[in-house]
Amino acid sequence: MKTLLLKKEEVSKLICMRETIDAVREAYKAFSSGKVVQPDYIGIDLPDPRGEIDFKAGYYKANEIISMKTSSGGFVDNPAHGLPSGMGNILLFDAMSCALICAMDGSLITGLRTGAAGAVSVQVLARKNAKKITTIGTGNQARMQIRAINEVMKIEEIHAWSRNPATLSRYKEDIEREFGIPVVLANSNKEAVEQADILITTTRGQGPLVDADWIKPGTHIVAIGTDQQGKQELDPEIFRNAKIVNDSIEQCVTKGETWHPLNKNIITRNDIHGEIGEILLNQKPGRENDTEITIFDSTGMAIQDNTTAFKIYSNAIENSIGTSFEFF
Template sequence: MYQVLTDHDIEKLVSMKSIVNAIKRTFVEQANGTLVAPPRFRLETKQGDLVFTAGAATAMEKVIGFRVYDTYANDVDGHQQLVCVFDSDTGVFKGIVIGNLLGAVRTGAIGGVAIKAMARKDAEHVAVIGTGIQARTQLEAAVAVREIKQVRVFGRNQENREAFAAQMMKKLDLEVVAVDSSKSCVQGADIVICATNSGTPVFDAEWLEPGVHINTVGPKSIKRHEVPMELGARSSVIATDSIEQLKAYPTPHFLVGTPDEERVIQLRDVVTGKIPGRKGQDDITLFCSVGLAGTEVVVANEIMKKVSCRE
């Protein structure tokens, strides 16, 4: 019997630690050649597009499926993402997840894997720039993989950043402080999470402390990017979840065509120990999240397993 889940179910059932572990296993599958993860593709019309990300993890996870979402620029009710999951051994349909939360949870968990692999083990202070759902799930994942003691958050809207601080302090049971500038947010941070919609850099690379790790999940093209261009040159290690996707954007990624492009490594190689995530305590490290196909299906399957265990 197949399952039909919604954002309400995801909110109740998600354990970020278990999702991070599932994503880590997926990177191991990628390294072992058992993850099929082609770049996303679009069904384009004049009114808007449908964007598909398909993938399969056939060894440990044994799932195959796809996610689809739209890019229609209107406020009509009913815009939803769909994630369909099938058994990769038998082709049997396992279920569908309807809603936008799973994608954010998936991206947050990938960020958590990056932090676990690349941030200093003694990292305690997190800076979050952005106050939306992506910022929330990235922070949840950071707390799942490191012993975080304090969080500072900055967003352009005072009401939003104060609400973020109050909600996340209650949810995570740790100190979350809203600050009034991005400079005061990132200075002294061990981990910086950028999850904004900004097309211009939201901080200056000179504000960063030695040894900091940065996750960037927002705009990333040469025309619109939330982190400064010089961050690539300042970073000792640069990783991404999919070099294929990083190089496949219609508008090039901000690192493509720069001397730093050739230094970008696959996060899977850090996760499996092939390449170190940092060479020293003072290294600045950068993770550019672009989205690894198949991970949405793995996350959906992980949550469906929780439902099955409860029945």
């Protein structure tokens, strides 16, 4: 049986953001429909100055594909050796035989599907009249969030804050050049947050960067950065009176932003509204009024990689892209 190899530049030509958003919506609905087998992911923190590596695996009964993704980040010394600071790889297996059918670069997929996750949450949890986005953090994922959300709503203005002035300045230049959306550079995180209709946090924070008192009624929060214990971006008090939506409750209560208010007894597990897949399946309501504060805690799931990578693989087969090889 032949295995298809897809390099990064090939992967980039085989899927667009709109297709990724559709794949992530499918993933969330599948997960909340019981069509997914997804063991707990493994995360390994390596000694400084190295970063972390995660392993996420999942089986989707509808497409009969098993996926395995490795994703690393925070390797700050890598560029000096000609390597990116973060890398990813995805393997796809035919679940009928467990034969490896595809090996592809996964670094782009992680960014795309995480950005798409924010866009899906905006569709069901943000106010329909939301116009202003604030990004706390201005790295690659902050850009991906804008690329994805721009597909599902009209963004009129972006407010941004970062600890790094140089990164903040580049973010403004990049976003305004790519989208023509004005970016306002905030003097403080408080100043940026107070402007938000939609607040996106995409940092590697290890303490709260957003205070509860700064959040105005009706804000939708997309919490991206916390996917392991030890990370934190939000004041746990924000959760006390918010509608809390998780990608996976089991992951978010142990590794996500939701863990912090649970650990401090600010909320109980019963205060979690549900999973985003349940909202997409119309099993639970999304936003119900223009004043409630909504939080989407996204820890990232293997099923997102599965549906996105399978779409890439299907497009590659259809367009005869990639290199085939045989192990046996």
